[in-house]
Amino acid sequence: MLTLHYAAGTCALASHILLEQTGARYDAVRMDFASNAQRSPEFLRLNPKGRVPTLVTERGVLTETPAILLYLCQTFPQAGLAPLDDPFALAEAQAFNSYLCSTVHVAHAHGRRASRWADEPEAIAAMQKKMPQNMAECFELIEHQMFRGPWVMGEHYGLCDPYLFTIAGWLERDQVDIARFPKVAAHRERMRALPAVQKVMLDHA
């Protein structure tokens, strides 16, 4: 059985939603980041990076959202969550998720986690100040160039949707008005209407 380690307010929400949508049996273990549970020796033995999502499988541990999302799609193909027989379409979806992890999530992290990249308080404050502008630029690109609708990659719901939903959910906290991005805002409402999303959101409250 699969066990997902997650924390509320993190990108683990994306993997949690997709896991629920595979229909598989799984355990979800909520971690308390406020008490730094992700730095405990027990958890670091599981995932030396000290991050979530961390997915424990019978074969071993998997990390990193884009890898976990594709793994779930491939392990439960009957759920139809990725274009597994079309390498080009799959690569388009992977490129979208890769942009989210390497650019958008990184832009967001310069808010609360700016101390990763500089020690001086003034530098941290400067990164925090610029963060909303960078998040808005990322979502301009998503809204006008990348999002197809009604789902991220077009007609078919899949592995990009819970990930965009997760990161778009950070916009208010990041001082960006989601109303500037009508397609992204409508996608969020579409996601919120899904029973699997409603069920998982209760665990992340």
Added chain:
Amino acid sequence: MLTLHYAAGTCALASHILLEQTGARYDAVRMDFASNAQRSPEFLRLNPKGRVPTLVTERGVLTETPAILLYLCQTFPQAGLAPLDDPFALAEAQAFNSYLCSTVHVAHAHGRRASRWADEPEAIAAMQKKMPQNMAECFELIEHQMFRGPWVMGEHYGLCDPYLFTIAGWLERDQVDIARFPKVAAHRERMRALPAVQKVMLDHA
């Protein structure tokens, strides 16, 4: 036919090496980042992100290193560059590449590209100052926790190897002594001995 747009000194080297190793016919178009060719209207029509690697296929344009690497492996399965029939092993490889793009490449970018995340010269200098420490911490984790040897994922060469080779190639420039990481250093020598790597490196000189 595939066309790869690349620039010297960038992560496009990873896709270039793997493309060469597929045995496919392709064109490689070198771009001049010094003249900001990646911001030209022509190139932005191809890739609105203004980045490389950008891979033009008969079906359309692909971006983002992890997506391009997997696409090449799936499109040329006879080259044996990924464990395509084993979702868990593939996810482990994807997790490695995802860590490179979202954490290690990002750490590196706080050197020359720190102005992405703050405007004040003092803040940019503070990020540049901390960058070598962050790069070293990333490579500690790779050396001691992630790298299996002789190739990244163990006995079989594949889609993680040219990507690690590319980013490890930035260590000297980032003021980190690769001798601190003997497995990574030996991997670099192993890579340099491959004919495909020697051929592609000439294009990136």
